[in-house]
Amino acid sequence: MTPALPPAKPLQAARWEDLPGWAEDNHVAAWPAFEQSCRGMAGKPYWPLWRPACEAAKRVDGRDSMAVRRFFEAEFSPFLAVNPDGNSEGLITGYYEPLLLGSRVRGGPSQYPVHGVPKDLLTIELADVIPELKNKRVRGRLVGNKVVPYYSRGEIIERDRPAPVLLWVDDAVELFFLQIQGSGRVKLPSGEMVRVGYADQNGHPYQSVGRVLIERGELKSGEASMQGIQAWARANPHKLDELLNTNPSYVFFRELPSKFGPDAGPPGALGVPLVAERTIAVDPRTTPLGAPVFLSTTRPNSAEPMRRLVMAQDTGGAIKGVVRADFFWGFGAEAGAEAGRMKQSGQMWVLLPPGAAPR
Numbered sequence: 001m002t003p004a005l006p007p008a009k010p011l012q013a014a015r016w017e018d019l020p021g022w023a024e025d026n027h028v029a030a031w032p033a034f035e036q037s038c039r040g041m042a043g044k045p046y047w048p049l050w051r052p053a054c055e056a057a058k059r060v061d062g063r064d065s066m067a068v069r070r071f072f073e074a075e076f077s078p079f080l081a082v083n084p085d086g087n088s089e090g091l092i093t094g095y096y097e098p099l100l101l102g103s104r105v106r107g108g109p110s111q112y113p114v115h116g117v118p119k120d121l122l123t124i125e126l127a128d129v130i131p132e133l134k135n136k137r138v139r140g141r142l143v144g145n146k147v148v149p150y151y152s153r154g155e156i157i158e159r160d161r162p163a164p165v166l167l168w169v170d171d172a173v174e175l176f177f178l179q180i181q182g183s184g185r186v187k188l189p190s191g192e193m194v195r196v197g198y199a200d201q202n203g204h205p206y207q208s209v210g211r212v213l214i215e216r217g218e219l220k221s222g223e224a225s226m227q228g229i230q231a232w233a234r235a236n237p238h239k240l241d242e243l244l245n246t247n248p249s250y251v252f253f254r255e256l257p258s259k260f261g262p263d264a265g266p267p268g269a270l271g272v273p274l275v276a277e278r279t280i281a282v283d284p285r286t287t288p289l290g291a292p293v294f295l296s297t298t299r300p301n302s303a304e305p306m307r308r309l310v311m312a313q314d315t316g317g318a319i320k321g322v323v324r325a326d327f328f329w330g331f332g333a334e335a336g337a338e339a340g341r342m343k344q345s346g347q348m349w350v351l352l353p354p355g356a357a358p359r
Contacts, residue, residue, distance in 0.1 A: 090323025297346030
């Protein structure tokens with residue numbers, strides 16, 4: 001019996017000439033996102049490793065593409081992201097900031113609650129108990145003196161489990177996709193725009209409703225995009241609740257402060273506003289939050305190359321694995337159309353300063 005090969009190293013040293021399209025990218029377009037990364041990493045435990053590069057960035061003319069490119073080549077080294085099986089190709093999806101219609105009070109079409117974090121939701125950092133389980137956490141609730149799993153989506157919805165309601169929105173499908181995106185804006189009858197962002201999650205794993213529809217023969221593989229699922233929901237309203245409940249995961253929100261202006265992107269896991277088409281969500285177990293990443297993929301439903309420098313500034317429940325990224329398209333319907341169609345293959349090169357390079 002042939003012994004199993006050890007898993008490949010997740011980040012492997014590369015050369016700048018290995019990055020397809022690196023020299024042709026508009027590096028200036030990525031500069032504001034990099035500056036946001038530096039702000040977000042400041043004060044973090046790993047900040048000392050990144051501080052020299054961020055300090056050097058203050059002396060760079062961010063309007064000069066050649067100067068920006070030379071800065072990255074001088075301060076960073078590229079590392080190819082590689083899956084445990086040795087393959088450097090992975091799934092690249094898209095997300096966006098949606099717009100929903102709603103109200104602060106229930107009434108009329110506004111019947112679907114945007115929930116805040118329940119008081120009985122417990123989050124347990126396992127590293128506090130077992131240091132080897134760093135970055136691992138479980139969520140649950142207390143029954144007597146025992147911690148049990150928190151309620152699933154179906155239990156929260158159908159049994160009306162206690163949780164504060166921030167807003168009421170008009171569309172159950174749009175609310176479901178708001179939970180997948182992690183942030184969005186709700187337009188009130190007065191015209192006021194309220195921003196909500198991810199606050200917590202019930203601890204259950206995310207399950208794709210698109211995959212469920214394919215397995216049931218309701219949709220073909222190429223039809224299970226966000227738009228395809230929305231169209232199916234409109235045509236099958238009597239089946240919608242049952243379908244959505246096949247995904248036990250449930251996201252709780254918080255209302256975002258006004259400091260995040262209307263022109264800024266929503267805050268990601270790094271705590272800084274995301275930059276449209278220059279931010280990605282990653283698995284932080286292998287790609288450090290804040291790190292520059294060179295992404296080589298194709299545009300949604302296309303073979304047209306899309307190669308650009310982006311920043312790892314967000315995470316997501318479905319973003320797991322070394323070569324795995326969610327590309328942030330921005331706000332509104334146009335961004336949503338691109339995000340909903342995006343399910344491409346791609347490669348990633350993580351750019352790291354000397355002190356942060358893997359040993």
